[in-house]
Amino acid sequence: QVQLVESGGGLVKPGGSLRLSCAASGFTFSDSYMSWIRQAPGKGLEWVAYISSTSSYTNYADSVKGRFTISRDNAEKSLFLQMNSLRAEDTAVYYCVRYDRIYGMDVWGQGTTVTVSS
Amino acid sequence: SYVLTQPPSVSVAPGQTARITCGGNNIGSKSVHWYQQKPGQAPVLVVYNDRDRPSGIPERFSGSNSGNTATLIITRVEGGDEADYYCQVWDSSSDDGVFGGGTKLSVL
Numbered sequence: 001q002v003q004l005v006e007s008g009g010g011l012v013k014p015g016g017s018l019r020l021s022c023a024a025s026g027f028t029f030s031d032s033y034m035s036w037i038r039q040a041p042g043k044g045l046e047w048v049a050y051i052s053s054t055s056s057y058t059n060y061a062d063s064v065k066g067r068f069t070i071s072r073d074n075a076e077k078s079l080f081l082q083m084n085s086l087r088a089e090d091t092a093v094y095y096c097v098r099y100d101r102i103y104g105m106d107v108w109g110q111g112t113t114v115t116v117s118s
Numbered sequence: 119s120y121v122l123t124q125p126p127s128v129s130v131a132p133g134q135t136a137r138i139t140c141g142g143n144n145i146g147s148k149s150v151h152w153y154q155q156k157p158g159q160a161p162v163l164v165v166y167n168d169r170d171r172p173s174g175i176p177e178r179f180s181g182s183n184s185g186n187t188a189t190l191i192i193t194r195v196e197g198g199d200e201a202d203y204y205c206q207v208w209d210s211s212s213d214d215g216v217f218g219g220g221t222k223l224s225v226l
Contacts, residue, residue: 047215059213101208104151104166
């Protein structure tokens with residue numbers, strides 16, 4: 001079945017780094033644009049970054065630009081988010097999402113929790 | 119950057135119709151998507167491209183979009199519809215995904 005499974009979350013100190021991974025199955029990953037979405041505790045959804053199907057295009061929310069890097073490996077059907085210089089305000093559940101500008105974000109992972117605290 | 123405005127909460131009695139609005143500058147020119155999120159769960163797409171439903175979503179869910187307001191419409195509301203609802207668009211000028219602040223739907 002169509003599925004996204006995130007991993008790599010955890011507790012990290014401010015200024016530290018973490019790399020999130022997302023394994024895709026059940027659909028043609030190499031044809032899909034992908035995004036990371038996050039949700040801070042008790043807050044709403046926040047778009048973080050997107051990457052095109054061939055990695056030609058990426059973009060980031062202003063809140064993470066210069067600190068986070070989105071990438072993918074189509075051969076391994078995997079999406080990644082490298083997070084550097086982490087701050088307390090980056091604490092959130094991070095979701096891996098398949099998205100299309102017309103069809104929306106139609107496949108979501110279960111989320112992985114990132115906690116930035118000393 | 120583009121801003122989407124939703125009411126924090128909407129209440130409706132079972133069997134009635136709920137309307138959740140999403141305001142944005144000339145939002146009628148954009149494709150609007152709606153997501154339902156229940157506590158402890160990942161969001162689920164319930165309406166895409168203003169008014170279309172993914173497979174598996176009941177016909178009770180629909181949408182409209184015109185001018186500066188998009189609306190999610192849920193008819194014959196049930197207790198299981200209690201959730202947070204988020205609107206979302208793609209802002210092509212900044213190439214950003216944008217979410218509204220979310221609306222908590224309460225079924226009285």
